[in-house]
Amino acid sequence: MALREEQLEGRGRGMVAARALRGGKELLCETPLLVYQDEEAANTNTFCSHCLCFLESRGKPITQCPSCTSVFCSSRCLQSESHNHRLCKALSHLKTSDLKSDNRTLARFLIAAYNLALEHPAAFQILLSLEGMEFVDDNVHDLHDFLIEALHGSDVDPLGFSVDLTGALLAKDACNAFGLMAPSCESGERKMRGYAIYNRSSLFNHDCLPNACRFEYIDKPGNRNLDVHIRALHDIEEGTEICISYFPINWAFGDRQKKLEEEYGFQCECDRCRVEKDWSDGEDEDNEDAAVKGKPLEDAERTSKGKAKNQEATDEADEDDDDDFGHAMFFVKYLCPVDDCGGTMAPVSPKHSHMRSGAAGGPMECNYCGHLRTEEEFLHDLEEHKLLDDD
Numbered sequence: 209m210a211l212r213e214e215q216l217e218g219r220g221r222g223m224v225a226a227r228a229l230r231g232g233k234e235l236l237c238e239t240p241l242l243v244y245q246d247e248e249a250a251n252t253n254t255f256c257s258h259c260l261c262f263l264e265s266r267g268k269p270i271t272q273c274p275s276c277t278s279v280f281c282s283s284r285c286l287q288s289e290s291h292n293h294r295l296c297k298a299l300s301h302l303k304t305s306d307l308k309s310d311n312r313t314l315a316r317f318l319i320a321a322y323n324l325a326l327e328h329p330a331a332f333q334i335l336l337s338l339e340g341m342e343f344v345d346d347n348v349h350d351l352h353d354f355l356i357e358a359l360h361g362s363d364v365d366p367l368g369f370s371v372d373l374t375g376a377l378l379a380k381d382a383c384n385a386f387g388l389m390a391p392s393c394e395s396g397e398r399k400m401r402g403y404a405i406y407n408r409s410s411l412f413n414h415d416c417l418p419n420a421c422r423f424e425y426i427d428k429p430g431n432r433n434l435d436v437h438i439r440a441l442h443d444i445e446e447g448t449e450i451c452i453s454y455f456p457i458n459w460a461f462g463d464r465q466k467k468l469e470e471e472y473g474f475q476c477e478c479d480r481c482r483v484e485k486d487w488s489d490g491e492d493e494d495n496e497d498a499a500v501k502g503k504p505l506e507d508a509e510r511t512s513k514g515k516a517k518n519q520e521a522t523d524e525a526d527e528d529d530d531d532d533f534g535h536a537m538f539f540v541k542y543l544c545p546v547d548d549c550g551g552t553m554a555p556v557s558p559k560h561s562h563m564r565s566g567a568a569g570g571p572m573e574c575n576y577c578g579h580l581r582t583e584e585e586f587l588h589d590l591e592e593h594k595l596l597d598d599d
């Protein structure tokens with residue numbers, strides 16, 4: 209077993225390395241508890257409503273449900289239990305309802321969650337055991353009213369579901385759902401095809417300098433295409449907490465803090481945030497820009513030098529410089545070099561490639577766009593960013 213679950217002070221449950229782990233190792237692979245489509249993606253009819261594959265990638269004729277008009281990549285997906293009569297009826301109701309557009313993807317989540325409660329009660333209990341900041345506001349009431357109408361007349365007694373339960377479910381979704389990316393479109397805009405909630409993968413805490421990241425291979429053939437694969441970015445010592453980043457690693461300090469406070473209810477005090485909180489807004493943006501565009505992260509070095517007023521401050525500044533250097537190095541190594549991608553590069557897992565593992569200088573793979581980078585290309589990037597050790 210690569211991981212063990214632990215209770216960590218001030219962070220709730222977390223995942224810890226149960227033994228020393230090599231970079232590129234697949235730490236966890238699991239099937240989702242629940243999957244649902246993004247409303248906008250569903251309306252394009254370009255993704256299978258069951259397995260979420262991009263229909264063009266399968267090259268097969270599309271199968272359409274005669275009742276709710278959802279599209280599928282195969283009759284097997286159309287007839288899957290995830291598209292039973294109850295769900296089909298609720299989705300048909302959604303098509304004609306006047307629910308606000310912001311709430312329509314959430315309605316899809318709730319339909320899937322209540323379906324889970326009836327089809328797989330044990331999995332539903334796991335969903336309820338996940339972390340989440342519960343709330344009941346007008347939106348929750350609107351969504352709850354929609355569900356009562358959508359499930360009315362099916363085999364469910366919708367009145368058995370309380371508005372508090374709907375609020376609790378929405379909180380689990382907000383805290384634990386993994387966005388499943390659509391293939392990049394011409395404008396470069398990143399869109400979601402859907403969302404998935406996993407059991408053990410929900411236990412990874414966040415770090416702005418993560419030591420692991422997730423991969424999905426949704427358009428690969430096979431019936432486990434929605435599995436999430438969590439992979440180590442580099443070697444990890446036994447007992448170290450395994451963290452992922454909850455958003456692209458090139459986000460600026462202010463955006464990261466805002467997202468984590470508002471959506472996850474905590475203030476990030478990771479090594480990177482501790483350094484970047486002393487930067488001015490301009491430096492924050494400049495550095496993010498540099499990281500995004502793959503330019504040298506020189507501002508990171510300049511930042512703390514100006515603070516050295518006495519010996520103590522100088523020592524502190526030297527430490528900060530080391531931190532800045534380490535963080536700049538992190539971006540060159542782990543931020544995808546493809547323009548505007550923002551994905552994380554991890555060593556290629558031997559499981560998913562005929563190529564050698566990247567643990568000791570092998571290729572790295574981007575978890576968003578799939579870009580592969582060889583060790584030679586990485587050394588070239590290091591040189592360009594003036595981060596290569598003269599020795």
Ligand SMILES: C[S@@+](CC[C@H](N)C(=O)[O-])C[C@H]1O[C@@H](n2cnc3c(N)ncnc32)[C@H](O)[C@@H]1O
Pocket residue numbers: 218219220221222338339383384410411412413414415471472473474475476477
């Ligand atoms: C997806 S859950 C992760 C597992 C969670 N710790 C648990 O006990 O189930 C996200 C929640 O974990 C906590 N969390 C995640 N990363 C954290 C961090 N770096 N510092 C403090 N709390 C964190 C926050 O409460 C956040 O809302």
